[in-house]
Amino acid sequence: MAVFLNFEKPVAEMEGKIEELRHLSSQGDLNIVEEISRLQSKVDRMLRQIYSNLTPWQKVQVARHPDRPQFFAYLNSIIKDFLPLAGDRCFADDQAIIGGLGKIGSKSVMVIGQQKGNDLESRVKHNFGMAKPEGYRKAIRLMEMADRFALPIVTFVDTAGAYPGIDAEERGQAEAIARSIETCLRVKVPLISIVIGEGGSGGAIALAAANAVLMLEHSIYSVISPEGCASILWRSATKAAEAAEAQKLTAQDLYGLGITDKILPEPVGGAHRSPETVVNTVAREIEHYINTFSNMDGEALLRHRYDKFLAMGSRGLN
Structure with a gap:
């Protein structure tokens, strides 16, 4: 059953009517194809209008949509001959961060991504995409391996943040995240990162200090969740919508500030309405950036990454 967000109620009602008419039509009682077509056109217009004027808080909700394609959807569609590599060689294998070797087209790559889970069982298994130190240390190990064998690195970011448990x-959560960021900045191979849902706090930037940071149109990227920000500033999570507005966490805000490099379009109504379309878009962009950066040597890639992060924010100040 489709999940509708609060601001999509008019669309939900209209699509409910369409389903009823389709049911009647399938029974052969009425020939209502034209009416269904008319209502579907109306739904499409409503979706375009709603999604062209989303508030930051509404974008947060779209980024968290339970049906939004997660890392495994991209992994299974884009990466061929995937060979998972497990463990940090110190403590355990964290299931919030999955990584391994694979191919995009004819090019071998190291792919690392955060998986939230699609149902209760998988969400518990993957800890809702919130990695522990061993997850970031696994990412460090895989990035260093990619650097050793001159393999491009592709990361998929989708987490509310690093796991905050005792x-x-x-086990050194802050140190593990810092080391992961450091590793991102010092590898001498192309590093491409895509924010596919939530990019939360250090848990996200640990995999996203990249040569190219791409964001899906309705994804978010911020130092803290709106609820967390509101709890600190106003002592109440009910102010989350105001916090989201102030945080400048949307793809459009961040591109304007020079934090990210490109906004990838989503289907009308969000990525969850046509996962295959958005997966194909991401695949094309990854191949484009891998080909672009493959023409640069290791030192040039390092300089590109350093210059990029030192210049962050300047685009919005000019």
Whole structure:
């Protein structure tokens, strides 16, 4: 059953009517194809109008949509001959971050992504996409391996943030994230990162200090969740919508500030309405950037990454 967000209620009602008419039509009682077509056109117009004027808080909700394609959807469609590589060689294998070797077209790559899970069982298994230190140390190991064998690195970001539990802090969560960011900045191979849903806090930038940081049109990227920000500033998570407005966390805001490099379009109504379309878009962009950066040597890639992060924010200040 389709999941509709609060601001999509008019669309939900209209699509409910369409389903009823289709059911009647399938029974052969009425010939209502034209009426269904008329209502579908109206739904399409409503979706275009709604999604062309989303508030930052509404974009947060779209980025968190339970049916939004997650890392495994991209992995299974884009990456061929995937060979998973497990463990950090220190403590355990974190299931919030999955990585391994594979091919995009004819090029071998190292792919690393955050998986939230699609149902209760998988969400518990993947800890809702919130990695512990061993997850970031696994990412470090895989990035260093890619650097050793001159393989481009592709990362998929989708997390509310790093796991904030006591056990994670005991095992050095902050240090693991810092080392992961450092590794991103010092590898001498192309590094492309795509924010496909939520890009939350250090848990996201640990995989996204890249040569190219791409964002899907309705994804978000911020230092803290709107609820967390509101709880700190106003002592109430009910102010999350105001926090989202102030945080400048949308793809459009971040591109304007020079934080990200490109906004990838989503189908009307969000990526969850046509996962195959958005997966194909992401695949084309990854191949484009891999080909672009493959013409640069290791030192040039390092300089490109350093210059990029040092210049962040200047686009919005000019």
